[in-house]
Amino acid sequence: xxxxxIHQFNIEPIITLGHIGKHTIAITNSTIYMFVAVGIVGLLxxxxxxxxxxxxxxxxxxxxxxxxxxxxxxxxxxxxxKFFPLIFSLFMFICVxxxxxxxxxxxxxxxxxxxxxALALLVFFTVxxxxxxxxxxxxxxIFVPHGVPGYILPLVMFIEILSFFLRPVSxxxxxxxxxxxxxxxxxxFAGFVxxxxxxxxxxxxxxxxxxxxLTVALTALELLVAFLQAYVxxxxxxxxxxxAIHPGH
Amino acid sequence: xxxxxxxxxxxxxGAHTEADGGHHGGGFPPFExxxxxxxxxxxxxxxxxxxxxVSRFALPKVGGVIEARQNAIEGDLAQAQKLxxxxxxxxxxxxxxxxxxxxxxxxxxxxxxxxxNASAEAERKALEDKLAGRLADAERxxxxxxxxxxxxxxxxxxxxxxxxxxxxxxxxxxxxxVTKAVDAxxxx
Numbered sequence: 001x002x003x004x005x006i007h008q009f010n011i012e013p014i015i016t017l018g019h020i021g022k023h024t025i026a027i028t029n030s031t032i033y034m035f036v037a038v039g040i041v042g043l044l045x046x047x048x049x050x051x052x053x054x055x056x057x058x059x060x061x062x063x064x065x066x067x068x069x070x071x072x073x074x075x076x077x078x079x080x081x082k083f084f085p086l087i088f089s090l091f092m093f094i095c096v097x098x099x100x101x102x103x104x105x106x107x108x109x110x111x112x113x114x115x116x117x118a119l120a121l122l123v124f125f126t127v128x129x130x131x132x133x134x135x136x137x138x139x140x141x142i143f144v145p146h147g148v149p150g151y152i153l154p155l156v157m158f159i160e161i162l163s164f165f166l167r168p169v170s171x172x173x174x175x176x177x178x179x180x181x182x183x184x185x186x187x188x189f190a191g192f193v194x195x196x197x198x199x200x201x202x203x204x205x206x207x208x209x210x211x212x213x214l215t216v217a218l219t220a221l222e223l224l225v226a227f228l229q230a231y232v233x234x235x236x237x238x239x240x241x242x243x244a245i246h247p248g249h
Numbered sequence: 250x251x252x253x254x255x256x257x258x259x260x261x262x263g264a265h266t267e268a269d270g271g272h273h274g275g276g277f278p279p280f281e282x283x284x285x286x287x288x289x290x291x292x293x294x295x296x297x298x299x300x301x302x303v304s305r306f307a308l309p310k311v312g313g314v315i316e317a318r319q320n321a322i323e324g325d326l327a328q329a330q331k332l333x334x335x336x337x338x339x340x341x342x343x344x345x346x347x348x349x350x351x352x353x354x355x356x357x358x359x360x361x362x363x364x365x366n367a368s369a370e371a372e373r374k375a376l377e378d379k380l381a382g383r384l385a386d387a388e389r390x391x392x393x394x395x396x397x398x399x400x401x402x403x404x405x406x407x408x409x410x411x412x413x414x415x416x417x418x419x420x421x422x423x424x425x426x427v428t429k430a431v432d433a434x435x436x437x
Binding site: 006009010011013020023024025026027028030031034035037038041042045046048050052054058061062065066084085086088089092093111112113114115118119122176180 | 276277278279280281283284285286287288289290291292293295296298299300302303304306307308310311312314315317318321
């Protein structure tokens with residue numbers, strides 16, 4: 001009985017489509033789960049009813065809508081609502097793919113750094129391009145905080161610029177690392193149960209109760225983390241966009 | 250184990266991974282660059298599809314439903330407020346009418362009472378007048394009777410006094426003197 005907690009992150013090509021330069025382009029299990037997430041979000045939002053008194057599906061769709069909308073309004077103001085489709089897409093995509101990833105034998109799209117980095121860079125460049133487009137040179141005033149004495153201003157500006165360019169790193173690594181670590185921990189504890197049961201017989205069955213309980217608790221924690229990381233990603237996006245919308249603050 | 254898997258995949262994808270610089274060697278799938286391009290292409294297609302679904306169809310639809318509900322609630326509240334105002338007005342009109350009717354009833358009652366009082370007073374007065382007339386008549390009759398009786402008493406007394414004086418003195422007294430004496434004694 002081997003425990004391989006890394007196996008779940010393997011990318012398995014299903015159909016190889018071709019090559020761009022040296023890179024293989026293939027439909028992989030990751031592709032499938034990305035489209036599963038898109039399909040679930042689309043189904044949830046489009047197939048739910050239009051009743052005055054909503055049913056369960058419609059309630060979930062409307063709660064998601066209101067939740068993201070109120071998050072944007074509270075962090076980026078009403079002007080931030082022009083990014084509502086982007087933030088809603090990001091939040092729902094990450095949240096649904098994280099939640100799907102908790103189901104055993106599935107694949108977690110956001111456990112790959114390349115995916116989270118791409119999403120974080122999308123946010124980064126949206127902020128940068130919209131900020132410059134809307135405010136021109138004034139956008140760069142976010143690097144110059146008010147009320148800082150002149151002699152430490154260069155240092156503060158250096159730190160501000162550095163932190164601005166490190167945003168996509170922290171933004172992507174936070175999501176990636178949380179999903180990765182959570183899934184590894186789950187797999188390790190679940191593996192203990194099977195290993196004890198197989199190798200030690202009846203004693204192992206009793207000994208397996210503790211890791212099993214831990215696995216159950218960790219699954220609950222992972223459910224929370226799956227939602228929370230999507231929320232954190234969305235709210236950080238709102239905060240970054242707020243810089244682009246209101247660089248004066 | 251993990252490494253075995255990485256090797257298997259490296260074999261499956263052939264020369265391309267070799268050319269990438271052997272990143273797959275570590276065997277940790279999230280850092281393997283073999284399928285970075287595949288994932289990026291998949292992600293772009295999936296995310297653009299999601300963005301179009303969300304921005305074109307999903308958000309307008311759900312937003313419309315929420316707005317329609319908001320409007321329905323506001324319309325219902327306005328309707329309820331209107332009906333409440335109407336019922337308040339009706340209640341006020343009813344109370345005003347009730348108060349008017351009550352005061353009218355009071356007025357009618359007062360008028361009737363006064364009329365009845367007046368007629369009763371008039372009747373009483375008429376009765377009293379009649380009774381007073383009768384009383385006066387009776388008194389007059391009594392006075393007349395008494396005068397007559399007193400007149401009779403005076404003449405009888407004068408006659409008797411004259412007779413008594415004649416019996417005692419033997420002489421008939423002067424009639425005028427006797428009458429005078431009787432009158433004086435009747436007065437005293």
